[in-house]
Amino acid sequence: MKISGASLDLNATEYGITLDPTFTMLEFDGLRVLPVQTEPLIPGHAPASVQVPAPQHSSVNLCAICADRATGKHYGASSCDGCKGFFRRSVRKNHAYTCRFSRQCVVDKDKRNQCRYCRLRKCFRAGMRKEAVQNERDRISCRREGQAVGTLTIDVLMQAEAFTHQNLSQNLMRDINTKKIACVGDVCESMKQQLLLLVEWAKRIPEFCELSVDDRVALLRAHSAEHLILGVARRSLPYNDIILLGNDFIIPFRGTEQEMSKVAARILEELVRPLKELNITDTEFVCLKTIVFFAPDCPGLQCAQAVRRLRFQAQVLLDEATSEQRGRFGELLLLLTTLQSVAWQMVEQLQLMRLLGKANVDSLLMEMLLGEEATRGPEALQASESDPEPLIFSTATESVLSRGILAEHIPMPNFTSVILPVPSSLPEDPLLPTHTGSEVFTHGQTADMTRETSSSLAMPTVHTCL
Amino acid sequence: MKISGASLDLNATEYGITLDPTFTMLEFDGLRVLPVQTEPLIPGHAPASVQVPAPQHSSVNLCAICADRATGKHYGASSCDGCKGFFRRSVRKNHAYTCRFSRQCVVDKDKRNQCRYCRLRKCFRAGMRKEAVQNERDRISCRREGQAVGTLTIDVLMQAEAFTHQNLSQNLMRDINTKKIACVGDVCESMKQQLLLLVEWAKRIPEFCELSVDDRVALLRAHSAEHLILGVARRSLPYNDIILLGNDFIIPFRGTEQEMSKVAARILEELVRPLKELNITDTEFVCLKTIVFFAPDCPGLQCAQAVRRLRFQAQVLLDEATSEQRGRFGELLLLLTTLQSVAWQMVEQLQLMRLLGKANVDSLLMEMLLGEEATRGPEALQASESDPEPLIFSTATESVLSRGILAEHIPMPNFTSVILPVPSSLPEDPLLPTHTGSEVFTHGQTADMTRETSSSLAMPTVHTCL
DNA sequence: TGAGTCGGGTCAAAGGTCCC
DNA sequence: AGGGACCTTTGACCCGACTC
Numbered sequence: 001m002k003i004s005g006a007s008l009d010l011n012a013t014e015y016g017i018t019l020d021p022t023f024t025m026l027e028f029d030g031l032r033v034l035p036v037q038t039e040p041l042i043p044g045h046a047p048a049s050v051q052v053p054a055p056q057h058s059s060v061n062l063c064a065i066c067a068d069r070a071t072g073k074h075y076g077a078s079s080c081d082g083c084k085g086f087f088r089r090s091v092r093k094n095h096a097y098t099c100r101f102s103r104q105c106v107v108d109k110d111k112r113n114q115c116r117y118c119r120l121r122k123c124f125r126a127g128m129r130k131e132a133v134q135n136e137r138d139r140i141s142c143r144r145e146g147q148a149v150g151t152l153t154i155d156v157l158m159q160a161e162a163f164t165h166q167n168l169s170q171n172l173m174r175d176i177n178t179k180k181i182a183c184v185g186d187v188c189e190s191m192k193q194q195l196l197l198l199v200e201w202a203k204r205i206p207e208f209c210e211l212s213v214d215d216r217v218a219l220l221r222a223h224s225a226e227h228l229i230l231g232v233a234r235r236s237l238p239y240n241d242i243i244l245l246g247n248d249f250i251i252p253f254r255g256t257e258q259e260m261s262k263v264a265a266r267i268l269e270e271l272v273r274p275l276k277e278l279n280i281t282d283t284e285f286v287c288l289k290t291i292v293f294f295a296p297d298c299p300g301l302q303c304a305q306a307v308r309r310l311r312f313q314a315q316v317l318l319d320e321a322t323s324e325q326r327g328r329f330g331e332l333l334l335l336l337t338t339l340q341s342v343a344w345q346m347v348e349q350l351q352l353m354r355l356l357g358k359a360n361v362d363s364l365l366m367e368m369l370l371g372e373e374a375t376r377g378p379e380a381l382q383a384s385e386s387d388p389e390p391l392i393f394s395t396a397t398e399s400v401l402s403r404g405i406l407a408e409h410i411p412m413p414n415f416t417s418v419i420l421p422v423p424s425s426l427p428e429d430p431l432l433p434t435h436t437g438s439e440v441f442t443h444g445q446t447a448d449m450t451r452e453t454s455s456s457l458a459m460p461t462v463h464t465c466l
Numbered sequence: 467m468k469i470s471g472a473s474l475d476l477n478a479t480e481y482g483i484t485l486d487p488t489f490t491m492l493e494f495d496g497l498r499v500l501p502v503q504t505e506p507l508i509p510g511h512a513p514a515s516v517q518v519p520a521p522q523h524s525s526v527n528l529c530a531i532c533a534d535r536a537t538g539k540h541y542g543a544s545s546c547d548g549c550k551g552f553f554r555r556s557v558r559k560n561h562a563y564t565c566r567f568s569r570q571c572v573v574d575k576d577k578r579n580q581c582r583y584c585r586l587r588k589c590f591r592a593g594m595r596k597e598a599v600q601n602e603r604d605r606i607s608c609r610r611e612g613q614a615v616g617t618l619t620i621d622v623l624m625q626a627e628a629f630t631h632q633n634l635s636q637n638l639m640r641d642i643n644t645k646k647i648a649c650v651g652d653v654c655e656s657m658k659q660q661l662l663l664l665v666e667w668a669k670r671i672p673e674f675c676e677l678s679v680d681d682r683v684a685l686l687r688a689h690s691a692e693h694l695i696l697g698v699a700r701r702s703l704p705y706n707d708i709i710l711l712g713n714d715f716i717i718p719f720r721g722t723e724q725e726m727s728k729v730a731a732r733i734l735e736e737l738v739r740p741l742k743e744l745n746i747t748d749t750e751f752v753c754l755k756t757i758v759f760f761a762p763d764c765p766g767l768q769c770a771q772a773v774r775r776l777r778f779q780a781q782v783l784l785d786e787a788t789s790e791q792r793g794r795f796g797e798l799l800l801l802l803t804t805l806q807s808v809a810w811q812m813v814e815q816l817q818l819m820r821l822l823g824k825a826n827v828d829s830l831l832m833e834m835l836l837g838e839e840a841t842r843g844p845e846a847l848q849a850s851e852s853d854p855e856p857l858i859f860s861t862a863t864e865s866v867l868s869r870g871i872l873a874e875h876i877p878m879p880n881f882t883s884v885i886l887p888v889p890s891s892l893p894e895d896p897l898l899p900t901h902t903g904s905e906v907f908t909h910g911q912t913a914d915m916t917r918e919t920s921s922s923l924a925m926p927t928v929h930t931c932l
Numbered sequence: 933t934g935a936g937t938c939g940g941g942t943c944a945a946a947g948g949t950c951c952c
Numbered sequence: 953a954g955g956g957a958c959c960t961t962t963g964a965c966c967c968g969a970c971t972c
Contacts, residue, residue: 071957072945082956088947089954113955132946137579139566140948140960270763297736297804315796320569324590330781333799337806338763344810537964538937548963554940555961579947579962600939 064126065119066112075132077123082112087123090116091133150313152207154321157286157314160204164197176239181256182249184359190245191228195368197246198227199465202293207310215303217462222298224368225343226336230292233271234285243267259353263346270338278331287318288332292339367461530592531585532578541598543589548578553589556582557599570792591789616779618673620787623752623780626670630663642705648715650723650825656711657694661834663712664693665931668759673776681769683928688764690834691809692802696758699737700751709733725819729812736804744797753784754798758805833927 063070063080074084089095097117099105105115107122182190199220202208208216236243241253243264251264280288296308315333322328347369353359354370361370529536529546540550555561563583565571571584578585648656665686668674674682702709707719709730717730746754762774781799788794813835819825820836827836 074945080956081958084945085956086954134946134962135576135580137947137961138563138582141950291800297807311800312793312797315800316793319793319796323587324596326591326593327778327782327785329796330785330799331778333796334757334777334781334802336800337802340803340806341763540938546963547965550938551963552961582961598939 063109065122066107066109068109068112075123075128075130077126077128079123079126079128083119083123086112086116086119087128088133090120090123091130092136095120150207150309152205152290152310152313152317154283154286154317156205157290157317158282160201161282161286161289163204164201176242176244176250179244179248179250182245182251182260184257184259184353186247186249187245187251187260188359188361188365190247190249191369192362192364194228194231194246195224195364196465198224199462203466205290208293211306212302213463213466215301215307216466218298218300219293219295219307220462220465221368221371222295223292223343225347226292226339227289228369229267229271229339229343229346230289233267233275234280236268236272237276237280241268243272259349259358263342263349266342266345270342271335274331274335274338278328280332281321283321284318284332287314287321288336290314291318291333292336363461529575531588532573532575534575534578541589541594543592543594545589545592545594549585549589552578552582552585553594554599556586556589557596558601561586568792570790572790588789591785616673616775618671618756618776618779618783620749620752620783622671623756623783624748626667627748627752627755629670630667642708642710642716645710645714645716647722648711648717648726650725650819652713652715653711653717653726654825654827654831656713656715657835658828658830660694660697660712661690661830662931664690665928669932671756674759677772678768679929679932681767681773682932684764684766685759685761685773686928686931687834687837688761689758689809691813692758692805693755694835695733695737695805695809695812696755699733699741700746702734702738703742703746707734709738725815725824729808729815732808732811736808737801740797740801740804744794746798747787749787750784750798753780753787754802756780757784757799758802829927 061070062068062078063083064077065079065083068080068082070078071081071084072078075087079087090097095116097115097120099115099117101115103118103121105111105118107115107119112119180186202216202220208219211219232243232245235246243251245251251260253265253268254261256264291311291314294307294311294314296304296311298304298307301307318332319329322332350359350361350365351370354361527536528534528544529549530543531545531549534546534548536544537547537550538544541553545553556563561582563581563586565581565583567581569584569587571577571581573581573585573588646652668682668686674685677685698709698711701712709717711717717726719731719734720727722730757777757780760773760777760780762770762777764770764773767773784798785795788798816825816827816831817836820827
């Protein structure tokens with residue numbers, strides 16, 4: 001805050017009392033030696049117009065303190081740069097000088113640095129006002145400092161994202177009209193691919209890799225449905241009323257299977273459309289994705305506080321990435337409630353279709369989307385819950401219900417599994433060769449990829465992917 | 467002028483951590499403007515686009531960035547000449563500033579030159595647009611409108627909120643230990659009270675009253691569960707591990723009925739705890755509530771765009787109410803996904819208990835929370851759906867499932883009802899006499915209130931409440 | 933039409949920088 | 953550890969096209 005209105009007054013008083021009892025700023029306004037010149041200035045016209053006692057080197061051109069060449073009026077007095085700087089520094093730092101002699105030192109160009117007390121006094125007497133010295137301002141120089149609130153950076157997130165998009169440009173090449181309409185099986189295949197990519201994406205975030213295995217698994221399980229929806233919505237941004245899957249199939253707004261049409265319509269209407277209107281950038285997208293990913297309320301999280309910090313960093317990054325447009329940050333964040341709603345509807349739909357035998361849901365989807373372990377049926381899961389609440393239904397339908405919301409907050413039981421090594425930092429080359437990437441993720445080679453990524457076990461689970 | 471050499475250091479200490487140096491403000495080019503509204507605003511009324519929390523005097527004359535005297539609207543925000551020039555120079559020269567502190571510097575008349583990063587960011591947040599800065603002297607013929615935020619104000623929201631809290635202080639008087647533990651019936655009673663209060667709250671927002679009846683009903687139905695949870699979380703903030711209902715019953719963290727304990731635990735853990743940590747203010751609370759309320763994705767909404775604008779205004783108000791603390795706005799908004807999750811779990815739990823006969827769910831709860839009309843069973847609702855999708859289950863269990871998520875986006879069929887008059891603007895005295903309020907909402911008089919509020923029909927519905 | 937608004941621009945006098 | 957020559961930024965003020 002403002003220090004020393006008081007101390008400066010004290011300072012001035014001190015000068016006034018010891019030297020010149022009549023010394024005050026107001027009086028100086030009156031008995032100013034130099035003309036106070038506040039008349040309307042004509043632009044381009046020198047302010048020296050009025051008072052011209054001496055022809056050439058009028059006093060306006062001379063420093064009123066030391067008679068050096070003046071560079072203009074400063075703080076109320078025509079002065080040189082030296083006296084200007086001296087006055088500013090003295091006032092800013094609230095310096096208290098003392099005269100070693102009898103306070104009658106000559107202050108001129110040569111001797112102005114011999115007595116700071118007398119120089120400052122002459123500044124005041126020449127009309128300089130301490131009020132004209134402003135607050136310290138921002139630095140101009142371009143040297144950079146300051147550091148991050150956390151370690152999460154846009155760069156890391158963008159690189160992780162780039163990895164999952166090596167097939168995107170290829171898809172864009174092909175005409176959208178030549179793509180085939182997806183059946184339920186195609187959708188499931190695409191989801192599986194994307195979930196594996198999500199795991200790979202996460203593994204490229206060093207902060208994720210530093211978490212415990214259980215927490216990594218918990219995070220991957222918790223909001224995978226949102227990530228699928230978010231990803232598909234982003235991929236579909238360039239098109240109209242068409243959802244483009246990761247394996248190059250499409251879901252049109254109309255004319256698809258009933259089971260998928262509702263979710264598809266909501267994706268297009270409630271997510272793709274707003275995202276189009278916002279014209280979301282890549283930076284914003286990865287921030288949103290990261291915010292969804294580091295979900296501190298995720299059930300069974302051991303280190304929820306660390307996850308909360310990471311999400312905080314991510315949302316601050318998004319805030320900064322959007323700060324040029326009022327309301328944009330909020331609009332993007334509010335899309336997450338919509339995303340959650342659509343994702344849950346998709347999960348319920350999937351669960352329903354699985355129970356009706358309309359969809360062949362494999363173990364990875366079971367674990368990450370439906371929140372169940374592939375090796376067990378829903379009954380086994382229920383039996384393993386520690387909650388003593390009596391079972392209300394024992395039919396498969398209960399599973400639909402409980403998977404939706406209730407069971408989301410039942411911690412998964414740990415089970416032994418093979419954990420593949422996790423990189424402790426970013427790999428030397430975070431991007432796989434483009435060739436491999438585009439080949440692996442092309443439709444028709446899904447099985448290869450699955451086998452490749454989870455090689456040590458026949459059955460893919462989140463644990464084995466890590 | 468005042469001297470404040472120490473202020474920066476003070477700030478630095480206060481802010482603590484600092485942030486990423488690589489950030490630049492002006493790296494984006496083609497950002498579009500948000501939910502574009504070109505609606506005709508009342509000329510001459512031009513509400514201050516942004517206003518500082520406190521003053522209610524003519525904020526139109528104050529600079530939205532630094533609160534200096536404004537010289538008019540510049541680049542989309544009411545601002546002073548200094549901020550006008552600063553914004554133009556920054557945009558023209560494509561400056562990239564860096565905050566030396568933690569990007570939450572105070573920007574006011576005295577300190578506006580201390581951090582150009584934070585000043586520029588505040589310019590954007592106040593509504594200034596890069597596009598409004600022209601390159602040369604040639605003017606763009608089309609005189610762009612100043613993007614006014616809207617008519618929603620903190621004052622109106624706070625007054626509406628005050629109405630619903632007339633009984634709060636009374637409750638606080640009584641010792642928390644003397645309160646009784648709620649049974650399921652008490653919870654349902656409390657919910658009904660609170661839902662009626664929600665209707666009254668909404669009716670005190672002029673912008674709500676200007677919507678069509680169908681839209682008003684749709685909004686009230688859409689997120690009532692979230693409002694119940696949000697309200698109960700806020701009411702419980704002063705206590706530890708105890709949920710305080712509106713009718714003065716309590717739900718302890720442990721020792722309540724199984725059906726309620728899970729939801730109660732999540733409310734305490736995932737909502738009350740973070741809200742305590744954030745120490746949410748009343749202003750922030752009403753903004754959050756309003757954001758939840760004006761849900762543009764709400765099914766069956768005719769005028770979704772208007773609702774979107776209102777939510778936009780509300781989130782900008784929240785942003786401004788939180789702008790002094792970095793990350794706070796985002797943390798508050800992210801609580802809404804948690805709120806949604808908890809609310810849905812509560813609805814499923816309630817649905818379950820209703821089906822099991824454990825809870826006596828009356829018609830208002832049915833309509834607002836479970837999304838069904840009281841006069842019909844679930845079968846009737848399904849039969850009225852226009853969607854030709856074949857029924858999969860015809861048991862009551864299907865209803866549980868579909869109510870959860872699927873049916874949320876099935877538009878409710880219209881039905882004739884009695885509509886009580888809606889005030890077209892704020893009533894002369896927006897607050898009912900305290901006497902009436904505190905009596906009506908005291909526990910034990912719920913039946914009276916219900917009868918009073920929906921007097922024209924024996925059966926309360928949202929329509930009749932309006 | 934004439935006052936009001938909001939783009940543009942200018943430049944005195946603030947500021948900061950950095951070698952001495 | 954200042955001093956001061958030299959450069960940058962600020963903002964009060966003005967102009968002019970356009971609107972009401």
